[in-house]
Amino acid sequence: MINFKTRICEIFDIEYPILLGGMAWVGTAKLAAAVSNAGGLGIIGAGAMDGEMLRREIERYRTMSDKNFGVNIILLSPYADELVEVVMEEKVPVVSFGAGNPTKYIPKLKEKGIKVISVVSSDSLARLVERSGADVIVAEGMESGGHIGDVTTVVLVRKIVDTVKIPVVAAGGIVDGRGFLAMLALGAEGVQMGTRFVASLECEAHENYKKKILKASIRDTVVTGLKLGHPARVIRNKLTRKVLELEEFGNTEEAEKFLIGTLRKAFEGDVDNGSVMAGQSSGLIEDLKSVKEIMEDIVREAHDTLTELSHKFLGR
Numbered sequence: 056m057i058n059f060k061t062r063i064c065e066i067f068d069i070e071y072p073i074l075l076g077g078m079a080w081v082g083t084a085k086l087a088a089a090v091s092n093a094g095g096l097g098i099i100g101a102g103a104m105d106g107e108m109l110r111r112e113i114e115r116y117r118t119m120s121d122k123n124f125g126v127n128i129i130l131l132s133p134y135a136d137e138l139v140e141v142v143m144e145e146k147v148p149v150v151s152f153g154a155g156n157p158t159k160y161i162p163k164l165k166e167k168g169i170k171v172i173s174v175v176s177s178d179s180l181a182r183l184v185e186r187s188g189a190d191v192i193v194a195e196g197m198e199s200g201g202h203i204g205d206v207t208t209v210v211l212v213r214k215i216v217d218t219v220k221i222p223v224v225a226a227g228g229i230v231d232g233r234g235f236l237a238m239l240a241l242g243a244e245g246v247q248m249g250t251r252f253v254a255s256l257e258c259e260a261h262e263n264y265k266k267k268i269l270k271a272s273i274r275d276t277v278v279t280g281l282k283l284g285h286p287a288r289v290i291r292n293k294l295t296r297k298v299l300e301l302e303e304f305g306n307t308e309e310a311e312k313f314l315i316g317t318l319r320k321a322f323e324g325d326v327d328n329g330s331v332m333a334g335q336s337s338g339l340i341e342d343l344k345s346v347k348e349i350m351e352d353i354v355r356e357a358h359d360t361l362t363e364l365s366h367k368f369l370g371r
């Protein structure tokens with residue numbers, strides 16, 4: 056089997072350069088532990104937590120895995136400062152920041168020996184966080200689930216690998232070995248996946264959420280919150296029809312009210328009135344698998360695809 060080791064494996068001390076994307080509500084300790092135990096980097100999504108909730112989730116992680124892991128903090132969170140204190144006290148090995156500019160937190164995390172990942176959707180932010188000492192950049196394209204920017208993964212990754220020297224991980228639209236290999240060809244040194252891992256046996260989201268992903272086609276997602284300044288990709292449902300209508304007619308306050316607490320609703324099974332955050336890649340996912348199977352299938356398929364390509368084009 057081809058060894059796909061990159062600098063990402065060295066930095067995080069992991070076997071495969073595959074990261075679990077931080078996911079508010081959905082990225083629990085159980086899912087993170089499954090990814091780390093299968094050789095990737097599990098990341099606990101602290102997006103909807105306060106400090107004490109995060110501390111409990113870290114403790115839960117440690118009962119399930121002794122492997123390296125990370126915590127994802129959304130910079131929009133009112134608890135961001137508190138969460139950064141908790142990760143330092145708990146000596147969490149890796150912190151990933153989403154939805155904003157994390158530069159003010161980087162120096163103190165680095166002082167404690169904590170590795171920092173910054174999730175970006177532009178080359179200008181990539182440049183800035185590299186200068187501030189980030190260890191890894193996740194270039195997240197607009198086909199991703201959750202909060203997004205406006206550039207596609209292929210264009211963003213290609214641009215950012217030529218902009219920075221630190222390793223770049225590609226996110227958005229990747230579910231299998233072909234996607235993984237394509238990102239390596241662009242110059243990324245690993246991938247981060249969200250949607251694929253939601254549709255796993257270990258994910259603690261309600262089965263209705265997983266079914267929505269399995270049933271979706273590649274055109275079944277929409278972007279809510281564009282007019283509210285925080286666009287998010289979700290699977291179309293009763294809620295999105297209402298919110299998009301309110302946004303279209305400029306009722307932004309009411310649209311905002313409708314969205315509060317909706318990811319939790321979906322997580323708990325109300326996939327009509329909840330925000331079923333998921334990427335366009337939902338349309339590529341057809342089966343519910345264990346995390347271990349997902350990871351092993353990616354590596355096997357990447358191996359087979361690369362072998363086939365080299366037969367076809369290099370004659371060996």
Ligand SMILES: Cc1cc2nc3c(=O)[nH]c(=O)nc-3n(C[C@H](O)[C@H](O)[C@H](O)COP(=O)(O)O)c2cc1C
Binds near residue numbers: 078153
């Ligand atoms: C349900 C869900 C919740 C998410 N929440 C967060 C979050 O709290 N913080 C963050 O940085 N990214 C978040 N994301 C983005 C993921 O970390 C990841 O980058 C993205 O899902 C990759 O694209 P993919 O869904 O096509 O795999 C979320 C994605 C999903 C699907």
